[in-house]
Amino acid sequence: MLDQNPQVIIDREVVANRWVRVVANEEGVVSVPSEGAVLLSYQYWLSKQEELTLRAAAGHAVAVCFAPDDEPESLPVAANHFVMIACDFPAFTDGRGFSIGRLLRERHGFTGELRAVGDVFKDTINYLSRSGFTAFDVRSDKDIVDAAKGLDDFTESYQSSVAQPLPLFRRRAVIA
Amino acid sequence: MYIYDEYDQQIVDQRVAQYRDQTQRFLAGELTEEQFRPLRLQNGLYIQRHAPMLRVAIPYGHVSSRQVRKLAEIARKYDKDYAHFTTRQNIQYNWPALENVPDILAELATVQMHAIQTSGNCIRNTTTDQFAGVAHDEIVDPRPWCEIIRQWSTFHPEFAHLPRKFKIAVNGSVEDRAAVLVHDIGINVVKNAAGEVGFEIYVGGGLGRTPIVGSLIKPWLEPEHLLSYLDAVLRVYNRYGRRDNKYKARIKILVKAMTPEAFGAKVDQEWAFTKNGPMTLTQDEIARNQQYFTAPAYEVFTGDDAEFLRQKLESKGFSRWLERNVFAHKQAGYAAVTLSLKPNGVAPGDASSSQLDAVADLADQYSFGELRVSHQQNLILADVKQSDLLALWEAAKAIGFATPNIGLLTDVICCPGGDFCSLANAKSIPIALAIQDRFDNLDYLHDLGEIDMNMSGCMNACGHHHIGNIGILGVDKNGSEWYQVSLGGRQGKGASLAKVLGPSFAQDEMPDVIEKIINVFVANRNGEESFIDLFDRIGAEPFKAKVYEGKPNRREKADA
Ligand code: HEM
Ligand code: SF4
Numbered sequence: 001m002l003d004q005n006p007q008v009i010i011d012r013e014v015v016a017n018r019w020v021r022v023v024a025n026e027e028g029v030v031s032v033p034s035e036g037a038v039l040l041s042y043q044y045w046l047s048k049q050e051e052l053t054l055r056a057a058a059g060h061a062v063a064v065c066f067a068p069d070d071e072p073e074s075l076p077v078a079a080n081h082f083v084m085i086a087c088d089f090p091a092f093t094d095g096r097g098f099s100i101g102r103l104l105r106e107r108h109g110f111t112g113e114l115r116a117v118g119d120v121f122k123d124t125i126n127y128l129s130r131s132g133f134t135a136f137d138v139r140s141d142k143d144i145v146d147a148a149k150g151l152d153d154f155t156e157s158y159q160s161s162v163a164q165p166l167p168l169f170r171r172r173a174v175i176a
Numbered sequence: 177m178y179i180y181d182e183y184d185q186q187i188v189d190q191r192v193a194q195y196r197d198q199t200q201r202f203l204a205g206e207l208t209e210e211q212f213r214p215l216r217l218q219n220g221l222y223i224q225r226h227a228p229m230l231r232v233a234i235p236y237g238h239v240s241s242r243q244v245r246k247l248a249e250i251a252r253k254y255d256k257d258y259a260h261f262t263t264r265q266n267i268q269y270n271w272p273a274l275e276n277v278p279d280i281l282a283e284l285a286t287v288q289m290h291a292i293q294t295s296g297n298c299i300r301n302t303t304t305d306q307f308a309g310v311a312h313d314e315i316v317d318p319r320p321w322c323e324i325i326r327q328w329s330t331f332h333p334e335f336a337h338l339p340r341k342f343k344i345a346v347n348g349s350v351e352d353r354a355a356v357l358v359h360d361i362g363i364n365v366v367k368n369a370a371g372e373v374g375f376e377i378y379v380g381g382g383l384g385r386t387p388i389v390g391s392l393i394k395p396w397l398e399p400e401h402l403l404s405y406l407d408a409v410l411r412v413y414n415r416y417g418r419r420d421n422k423y424k425a426r427i428k429i430l431v432k433a434m435t436p437e438a439f440g441a442k443v444d445q446e447w448a449f450t451k452n453g454p455m456t457l458t459q460d461e462i463a464r465n466q467q468y469f470t471a472p473a474y475e476v477f478t479g480d481d482a483e484f485l486r487q488k489l490e491s492k493g494f495s496r497w498l499e500r501n502v503f504a505h506k507q508a509g510y511a512a513v514t515l516s517l518k519p520n521g522v523a524p525g526d527a528s529s530s531q532l533d534a535v536a537d538l539a540d541q542y543s544f545g546e547l548r549v550s551h552q553q554n555l556i557l558a559d560v561k562q563s564d565l566l567a568l569w570e571a572a573k574a575i576g577f578a579t580p581n582i583g584l585l586t587d588v589i590c591c592p593g594g595d596f597c598s599l600a601n602a603k604s605i606p607i608a609l610a611i612q613d614r615f616d617n618l619d620y621l622h623d624l625g626e627i628d629m630n631m632s633g634c635m636n637a638c639g640h641h642h643i644g645n646i647g648i649l650g651v652d653k654n655g656s657e658w659y660q661v662s663l664g665g666r667q668g669k670g671a672s673l674a675k676v677l678g679p680s681f682a683q684d685e686m687p688d689v690i691e692k693i694i695n696v697f698v699a700n701r702n703g704e705e706s707f708i709d710l711f712d713r714i715g716a717e718p719f720k721a722k723v724y725e726g727k728p729n730r731r732e733k734a735d736a
Contacts, residue, residue: 068419093214093297095337099415102334107449123198123207123215130333143206153194156186158327160454161334167403167454168183168327169461 009125009136009148010113017137019063019084021117037061039086039117042070049076065117068096072103079110086137089118098131105132105162122150132162177238177546178323178468180288187330188285191292195219196278203275218336220294221277229596230269230277231294232284236304236322236346237265237549241536244547246287248532254280259532261517261525263589263640264343265303265549266294270596298336299329299410302344305353306550309469310512310558312504316365316373318348320465321402324457328403335410339417340425342410343382355551357381357390357671358643360427361409373399379409379439380431383637387673388428391436393443399462401447404455408447412439472544472559477509481562496622497569497580509562513543515555515577516587520612522576523605524590525553534575542568552589554582583626585694586612589640593633593650594657600633602650602657607631607686614687615694624694627707628667643667645708646693647674648686659686663693663719664711678720679727689723696722 008017021039024030030044032055042064045052056062063084066072072079079085085104087097097116104110115135116128121142128136129151138144160167180188202212220231232247239247247267251259254276255269262268272280284290293300302325304318305311325344329335335342347354348365356362362378375397381390397405416434418424431439488495503512515535518524527535535555539547542564543557550556555577560568572578581587588611591597593604608631615621630644634651641647647662658680665674681689696719697707705713 092211093337094419095297095335096415096419098334098337099411121211122201123194123211127331127333127336154187154190154331156183156190157333158187158330159332165454169458169464170454172181172183172461172464 003140005138005140005144007138007144008115009138009144009151011134012148012151014144014148019061019115021065021086021137035060037063039063039065039084039115042066046074046076063115066097066100068094068100070100072100072108075108079104079108080112082110082112084113084115084135085110086115086117087133089116089120089124092119092121092124098127101128101131101133102162120147122147123153125150126153130157130161130163177240178235178465184327185285185288188288188290188292191219191290191331192278192281192285195281199275199278214296214337216277217296218293218298219277219281219296220291221274222295223274223598227271228274228277230272230280230291231262232267232269232289232291233294233301234266234289234549235326236302236308236319237306237551238319239547239549240287241539241545241547243287243289244532244536244539246283246289248529248536250280250283251529251532258526258528260523260592261527261549261553261555263525263551263553263591263638264301265306265551266301267549268592270592292330295341297338297340297342299332299338299342299344302326302329302346303354303359303551304346305349306548306556307353307503307512307558308348309471310505310507310510311349311351311353312506313350314348314506315350315367316348317466317469318346318354318363318365319469320462321348321363321365321375321399322346323465323468324402324461325406328406328455332410334407335414338410338414339419340422340427342413342427344406352668352671355640355643355667355671357669358383358387358640358667359390361406362390368396375399375402377405377409380428380436382426382428383640383642384426385423385635385637386426386428387637387642388432389671389673390428391431393436393440400457400459401451403457404450404453405443405447407450407455408443411446412442416442471507474507474510474559475561477562479508481509484562484565487566493580494566494569496618497578498565500580500582500584500622501578502565505559507559511560511562511565513557513560513565513568513572514550514582515557515572516579516581517554517577518581518587518612519576519579520586520616521609523592523595524588524608527555531575531577534571535577538568538571541571552582552587554587580618581621583628584621585615585624585627585629585646586621587629588612589628589630589644591632591638593631593639597633597638599636600650601635601652602633602659602683604631604633604639604648604650607648607659607683610687611690614691624697625704625706628665629690630665640667641665642673643671644674645711646690651680653680657683659683661689661693661723663716664708666708675716677716678724692722693719 065086117137222229260268344361345354345359346363358381364376377394378390548556588608590608594600628645631648632639632641643665649660660680662674
């Protein structure tokens with residue numbers, strides 16, 4: 001079973017984590033509980049789309065988690081079909097999730113909760129929030145309250161990002 | 177030179193605070209070594225053989241006298257009184273203490289300097305021609321574009337954790353002095369027939385274990401689209417570059433696997449979504465950056481300085497220095513001067529704090545207070561009046577920076593190698609020193625003409641040995657240090673990779689081996705023919721024959 005942090009940062013607040021992340025066990029079997037909000041791998045969801053859509057319709061929320069090599073381009077439904085989408089960072093040094101986050105927001109128009117899970121901690125969440133993530137499932141061995149402060153490590157940046165679509169050069173007063 | 181406004185300063189200051197917090201948490205055990213490593217690397221801090229090593233960014237090699245004095249002060253206060261200029265136009269401290277690094281960064285921030293992204297798997301310091309803005313063969317000044325790229329690449333939210341490091345070089349001259357063909361992205365700033373400025377974009381060049389010359393994927397890019405296009409290239413690389421094997425993770429491997437055509441097409445497909453979006457550069461922003469790189473207040477001269485022409489005839493030493501170390505300037509009556517950091521007996525690229533202070537004074541006195549670092553690990557005063565050259569030569573001699581050897585055999589480009597670097601197979605500095613010692617006769621050295629010699633302590637190729645006319649690579653043979661020699665590499669527009677001559681040599685054989693190579697050159701040379709032209713004419717065989725003469729016929733894999 002995953003060592004899941006009971007708390008999560010959502011929209012800058014530390015709150016209780018209502019999503020249970022379900023992953024395959026050693027034999028590769030995924031056991032989805034019949035009730036409650038679950039976060040499942042995108043590949044699993046693709047394989048069980050119909051029954052999981054029914055589960056969600058019955059009031060038991062289903063969210064999907066993109067692995068680094070999953071492609072948002074392959075989504076068979078609109079991204080906003082989901083209330084929550086997560087991206088997994090198996091190691092924080094695998095930066096593919098940053099691109100996936102931006103693509104979900106900027107190209108697929110996703111407006112729900114975008115959550116970073118996996119190797120997430122203070123030093124990664126500033127970049128993550130700029131790439132469109134609004135929720136951070138911080139590693140359970142880290143101080144989540146301290147981690148949240150990482151959101152403000154930088155309060156200004158040069159590029160266009162999800163958090164600030166206008167690059168600095170479009171906001172900077174032109175020096176005479 | 178670019179001057180920070182409050183935004184640039186705020187970003188650098190916030191970095192200092194962030195890094196201080198990271199260091200404290202590491203020392204308190206809240207960050208593991210494994211977690212801290214990529215974080216400190218993104219801030220230029222390696223842990224090396226003897227101590228941490230801190231690499232400080234010198235954006236596209238431009239530095240002011242005030243900044244140089246601060247670098248000297250840091251060397252004195254936190255290091256062993258010297259610093260090392262690198263082949264990527266940066267500066268390194270070899271002995272700082274890990275817990276002092278936040279203080280060093282805070283000091284750097286007071287002079288608009290930092291160590292951001294000088295290492296790690298992110299976009300590194302953008303490099304350019306050391307003669308940018310003054311070169312007689314310049315088409316477009318590349319520096320405003322370098323600065324625009326610097327800002328775009330600094331703390332880019334999406335590209336902080338790429339498969340591997342990423343290096344961009346920009347050239348704006350006829351001659352390519354920025355080695356754009358061996359960078360992850362190489363950019364030539366060019367003009368079309370109508371006189372409009374645009375870019376040629378090359379991708380997938382690089383040295384290291386798999387040396388490859390870059391491929392042209394965009395022959396003409398309009399300036400306003402520079403950043404959205406770079407975003408598209410980086411996004412394709414970030415998503416599809418290999419992450420399973422760090423030796424296959426550079427963009428060059430992806431470009432090769434996909435083919436340059438398919439890679440370019442994928443980039444175009446991605447770019448179609450973002451082209452004309454918010455990252456499209458505005459004319460105001462281009463102009464804002466250009467205003468920092470206008471010509472300094474030159475005095476107006478109609479031609480060469482008469483007194484200078486007379487001085488030139490009078491002293492052989494002076495005229496030799498002029499011939500090697502002084503580069504033609506586009507402004508009449510001015511010259512660009514290279515101060516050689518390759519005197520006999522000093523590790524290539526090293527400078528002591530008092531030399532740094534003295535050089536800052538020279539910059540103030542003779543060159544509008546600015547200096548440049550070249551990727552050949554030398555320093556440049558770019559705007560010197562011809563009438564000041566004699567006085568500058570005397571002053572440079574006094575601090576040991578006037579060796580007239582730029583472009584000659586003893587202007588060796590050399591990585592730190594086994595003396596400092598934990599990845600090294602072999603030491604490189606002692607070989608460079610031994611060769612400098614062997615070729616100490618200046619008359620002979622000058623007669624030999626231009627020969628690029630490059631040396632790396634392992635196949636990571638920090639010393640660019642593949643593009644040296646003579647390249648030397650440290651290899652490990654059963655735990656002892658050996659050296660593989662290759663010939664025929666060249667940099668610039670016609671960049672080509674050197675070929676390995678044969679089995680490697682022991683350390684004490686190296687000066688003789690180089691001498692034999694030079695003797696073959698001298699014996700076969702037509703008039704003033706350069707080493708590389710001769711090599712192209714006669715090929716490797718005569719060199720092989722001489723160098724391996726009398727050696728038992730050993731077989732050995734080329735890339736040990
Ligand atoms: C002492 C510690 C150093 C370490 C551990 C180190 C490590 C490395 C490694 C691992 C690579 C290969 C990366 C790859 O191929 O993906 C590399 C490449 C490179 N390094 Fe260093 N380096 C060090 C110092 C330096 C210095 C002092 C310089 C400049 C004189 C330098 C300049 C370069 C350059 C230009 C490359 C790029 C070669 C290419 O284009 O692939 N490095 N370094
Ligand atoms: S070439 Fe090898 S030995 Fe030299 S600095 Fe680079 S990694 Fe170290």
